[in-house]
Amino acid sequence: MENLASRELHEECGVVGFYGVDHAATHAFLALQALQHRGQQGCGIAALRPDGTIGLHKGAGLVKEVFGKEEIASLPGNACIGHVRYPTTNVGGQENLQPFLFTRKGCSFALAHNGNIVNADRVKSYLERRGHLFHSTSDSELFAYLVGTGVHGDDWEANICAAANLLDGAFATVILIDGVLYACRDKYGFRPLSLGRLGKGYVVASETCALETVGASFIRDVEPGELISIDRNGVHSSFHAHSCSRCMCSMELIYFARPDSVIEGCSVHGFRRLSGRLLQAEHPADADLVTCVPESSMSAAIGYAEAGGLPLEMGLLKNMYVARTFIQPTQSLRDVGVKMKLSPVRSIVRGKRVAVIDDSIVRGTTSRIIVQMLRDAGATAVHMRIASPPYAWPCFYGIDTGTREQLLAADRSVEEIRAFIGADSLEYLSVDALYKASGREQLCTACFDGKYPTELYQDND
Ligand code: AMP
Numbered sequence: 001m002e003n004l005a006s007r008e009l010h011e012e013c014g015v016v017g018f019y020g021v022d023h024a025a026t027h028a029f030l031a032l033q034a035l036q037h038r039g040q041q042g043c044g045i046a047a048l049r050p051d052g053t054i055g056l057h058k059g060a061g062l063v064k065e066v067f068g069k070e071e072i073a074s075l076p077g078n079a080c081i082g083h084v085r086y087p088t089t090n091v092g093g094q095e096n097l098q099p100f101l102f103t104r105k106g107c108s109f110a111l112a113h114n115g116n117i118v119n120a121d122r123v124k125s126y127l128e129r130r131g132h133l134f135h136s137t138s139d140s141e142l143f144a145y146l147v148g149t150g151v152h153g154d155d156w157e158a159n160i161c162a163a164a165n166l167l168d169g170a171f172a173t174v175i176l177i178d179g180v181l182y183a184c185r186d187k188y189g190f191r192p193l194s195l196g197r198l199g200k201g202y203v204v205a206s207e208t209c210a211l212e213t214v215g216a217s218f219i220r221d222v223e224p225g226e227l228i229s230i231d232r233n234g235v236h237s238s239f240h241a242h243s244c245s246r247c248m249c250s251m252e253l254i255y256f257a258r259p260d261s262v263i264e265g266c267s268v269h270g271f272r273r274l275s276g277r278l279l280q281a282e283h284p285a286d287a288d289l290v291t292c293v294p295e296s297s298m299s300a301a302i303g304y305a306e307a308g309g310l311p312l313e314m315g316l317l318k319n320m321y322v323a324r325t326f327i328q329p330t331q332s333l334r335d336v337g338v339k340m341k342l343s344p345v346r347s348i349v350r351g352k353r354v355a356v357i358d359d360s361i362v363r364g365t366t367s368r369i370i371v372q373m374l375r376d377a378g379a380t381a382v383h384m385r386i387a388s389p390p391y392a393w394p395c396f397y398g399i400d401t402g403t404r405e406q407l408l409a410a411d412r413s414v415e416e417i418r419a420f421i422g423a424d425s426l427e428y429l430s431v432d433a434l435y436k437a438s439g440r441e442q443l444c445t446a447c448f449d450g451k452y453p454t455e456l457y458q459d460n461d
């Protein structure tokens, strides 16, 4: 069986669910656009039609490309689930686009999930040895199989609880089955999932920015290990796991989530701004101005500049129309991608000592090119400040950052990384400051310290 340590991981996505909301698919279309930053490879919506059947439309591309008037009109009804999927290096097949639609015991159901299940290979190979064939490489199919073949008959809540309990790892999952919308989170609470109210109905979404977009009011977060079901009687809560923790993915706060979202009570913009302030306190830079790497490090750069009493300038400009560069198959394509995406603003950086604030360094592609760009544009010094600790360990919970060999900080000192990217100085935020900025006592910081909250299932059978 595949060894997890050598595997590239995927499923970094966003989910939404609506219940009791007129034109649910139209609302899902808007909510998925608000979550577009969580995935651009493809998207889909599955809606409960008034006749009780489930309609599905999904395709490759951005939400606005996949859904036009006609597609949305084909999904009438007041309950639906939706999904946006992240582009990946080697598992990009259409068959992995979500939601998935299944029929079991005469009942159709749809499921979509965000995260990565660490014991999926183990559970799948057990089932395959017993004759079950899987159509995709997605963990969602496995989840759905376990729900559909659960031993509790038509008691879907019990079947979902049993499946969620068997699966280990990260998941925020929405399921539409038998006229009920279910939403659950893994027992560690890696991925965010919020519940909101819209008119007489309800919404669940990976991030609160999607609630805001559709005009829903935030009720609360779905708890780690919780399964909520929403039907005409309202919201009902149960737990699929008893010992739960609060290991929210710190990369959600650092990079992934939208700054206007609030994750478990923590404003993402507020967190980033404070981490920028703390970074400045830990590592001041001898600079004339501060610039961010647009857009993701803007909040941290604001904090760094205000704490250091330095002007925040637009030293780098982003071309909004270039696709994301991070997940490209080769290093040379990644290099070209960064150059197409970012340009230095010569009039601002010429003759200046520039402090560049980025949220993270993963392979080092972005930082190395930025440093060179700024020097070519006339900067007299480039000081890189990173608003997270060195990213040294691969993620097994759904953030696609590649294998350990690809991570620049895996086996290099800060000084070696500085030399690689060519900066005059390089400093990172400490893990302590990361916790302080979050105001939390628990977080997943495995990619920084190698302390994985789950077992890793290094299978060798
Ligand atoms: P790299 O160029 O490989 O060092 O990646 C770091 C850059 O990619 C930073 O500018 C981040 O904003 C961004 N980044 C960090 N994590 C991710 C991720 N999981 N997916 C896409 N981009 C990322």
Ligand code: SF4
Pocket (backbone or CB within 6 Å): 190, 248, 249, 250, 251, 252, 394, 395, 396, 397, 398, 399, 444, 445, 446, 447, 448
């Ligand atoms: Fe997030 Fe890092 Fe933990 Fe993965 S390992 S869930 S990226 S904090």
